Amino acid sequence: MYNSVIIPGKNWILSLAELIAFLESRECKFKILSFSKEYFIVCFEKKIDFSIIDGLGGIIKIGEIKTTFSTDILDKAIVQKDKPSKKEIENIFADTTIIDDLISSTKKIFFGVSVYSSEKRFRKIAKVSHRFFGSIIKRKLSEHGQKSRFMGFSKDRKLPQLSHVEVLKKGLISNNAELIIGIGKNRIWVSITKAVHNPFEFQKRDVYKPIQRKIFGIPPRLAKALINLSSCNQGSSLLDPFCGVGTILQEGLLTKSKVIGVDINPWCIKSAERNLEWLSKEYELTKPEYRVLQGDIKDLSKKMGYNEIDCVATEPDLGPALRQIPTTPYANKIIIKLDKLYSIFLNETYKVLRKDGRCAFVTPYLKTRSGQIVTMNVDEKTKNIGFRRVFPFQRENFEKISSTKEEILKINSLIDTNERHKIGREIHIFQK
Ligand SMILES: C[S@@+](CC[C@H](N)C(=O)[O-])C[C@H]1O[C@@H](n2cnc3c(N)ncnc32)[C@H](O)[C@@H]1O
Structure with a gap:
């Protein structure tokens, strides 16, 4: 041992x-x-x-x-x-x-x-x-x-x-x-x-990649965590259907997985391609396997075969960039507005994901002026589609667990917030 x-x-x-x-x-x-x-x-x-x-x-x-x-x-x-x-x-x-x-x-x-x-x-x-x-x-x-x-x-x-x-x-x-x-x-x-x-390596991938996107970009460390939560490994096919400038795809390539990115915005697609090309050279990757496609999430399953993808790691649209802490009614409005996009995303992802494949994704986590927390409830949607929620902590992961620490087994999603950002992230893991 x-x-x-x-x-x-x-x-x-x-x-x-x-x-x-x-x-x-x-x-x-x-x-x-x-x-x-x-x-x-x-x-x-x-x-x-x-x-x-x-x-x-x-x-x-x-x-x-x-x-x-x-x-x-x-x-x-x-x-x-x-x-x-x-x-x-x-x-x-x-x-x-x-x-x-x-x-x-x-x-x-x-x-x-x-x-x-x-x-x-x-x-x-x-x-x-x-x-x-x-x-x-x-x-x-x-x-x-x-x-x-x-x-x-x-x-x-x-x-x-x-x-x-x-x-x-x-x-x-x-x-x-x-x-x-x-x-x-x-x-x-x-x-x-x-x-x-090594923070310098993460920093390099964050601020020295050719095309950056400050407001909507996910930090590479979090991108890495997300792909790990999707159970992505060497050789897996990894999809990010909201790839933006390709931060999650970059981390996926470094894991030696075959990455596929989709985004509705043609500028994002060009940028992701340039960033992946840069990463492949910078890290001397032999035969990096990546594809980036322009398209709307509603057409995802038309763009790729059913049951083709091993894992999905993504940060869909989290709503508008906020300058101030939102009021509770405004936060609720943001969530309601995003609801349809997330339903389409989960439906389409289910189709392209292989059996037992995992999807790790982010939903907005909003702390409002009155101190309330407003989040998106994805349980009903995912259940109706056929997804099963993966609890990150299982009893068998631990040698033994004291009664005071048992609470950890009940955690079903992971929260990532920081003082500087008005929009926090809630990370969910689902399995087909
Ligand atoms: C939060 S950003 C993702 C950022 C990305 N992780 C990065 O680091 O650049 C969400 C992305 O979803 C894309 N998007 C929004 N609606 C979409 C849709 N209906 N279909 C596909 N992509 C969409 C946007 O163009 C945007 O790039």
């Missing part, structure tokens, strides 16, 4: 759902041992290729777990300042390969420690824990005659955590030089960072 710590992005529920869909579609056997906003502990049946992080939109770091011990020991060592417990932790570290992996040919090793705690109680002592773990490593390295420098934080840093950009810029991955300490209710997980999310 191979245990990993996985640090999610800000929208951790979406990150966890994406991770599960990604692993399942690749038939990778796993169990989630623990999950929280701060980190997930995942047990894999086989060793994983840490570069999977590049295929995930919502995962920030992946670490290989080296040891685990009871939270009580840390409690005694740090809160009660108990010397034997401090020694015990030091011995636990000595029994791992952490120090051997760190020792290098360089004169002075530069290393960092990031502490993530799912428990409020331990978040308060995260900075003390950070210094405690750092000093253990420094002392052990010195016992091996190795000089080192422990990366500290400025006082104003709220949590003692290195960002993925810091880890990348300091080159900590290749030297096994970032330690991730996950502090949970009962267990501490000690791991070495093996992969981090």
Whole structure:
């Protein structure tokens, strides 16, 4: 068994759902041992290729777990300042390969420690824990005659955590030089960072592609999450029937799927083609398979064969760009106006999707001036067509799940909002 710590992005529920869909579609056997906003502990049946992080939109770091011990020991060592417990932790570290992996040919090793705690109680002592773990490593390295420098934080840093950009810029991955300490209710997980999310690559695909569309474009990280939620994998045929300038198609091509885009707007079709051409060159893709077609969603099944598509990932029209937070009546009006388009989209998608194929799509999620949430109810439409809703979290994904955390199994759609945007997204997954 191979245990990993996985640090999610800000929208951790979406990150966890994406991770599960990604692993399942690749038939990778796993169990989630623990999950929280701060980190997930995942047990894999086989060793994983840490570069999977590049295929995930919502995962920030992946670490290989080296040891685990009871939270009580840390409690005694740090809160009660108990010397034997401090020694015990030091011995636990000595029994791992952490120090051997760190020792290098360089004169002075530069290393960092990031502490993530799912428990409020331990978040308060995260900075003390950070210094405690750092000093253990420094002392052990010195016992091996190795000089080192422990990366500290400025006082104003709220949590003692290195960002993925810091880890990348300091080159900590290749030297096994970032330690991730996950502090949970009962267990501490000690791991070495093996992969981090590369924001520069996502940024490149976002702002350096030849044609951009600021208002209606989906961020590449979310596009990636959406295609993973549709269970898209290498070789799958992936359709985006509202492809715009092709952001979702781009991420699909990088997954090595065969992508097909449709949009009513001829400018979008030309732009998507240019962007895909650019991406293929930029990423040196051998034999990229893509097709972009101009057309109205109502004619989708006339453009392609029935049951031809393996997965659909799309963001249809979300209504007009909003300058202000809408009133509740206006938000309701937006939803009603979009209703017909979504009905046609779901009907047509059902026809072209193969049996068991999945469709991950976005509907608007509007927070109104009075604080109400206005969303689109797609349950009746999808049920009448024959679609089955996929709940992102299943009991069998988890080793065991405490009663306080069981709520996650009831989640049926994923919400993505941020302060800057007036229109949030609700992501649904349906299966034919
Ligand atoms: C929210 S945008 C999608 C943006 C896209 N994900 C991107 O990153 O560029 C919705 C797209 O749906 C297209 N659209 C609107 N009505 C349509 C219809 N009836 N049939 C096909 N496409 C349509 C619009 O032209 C627009 O490009």
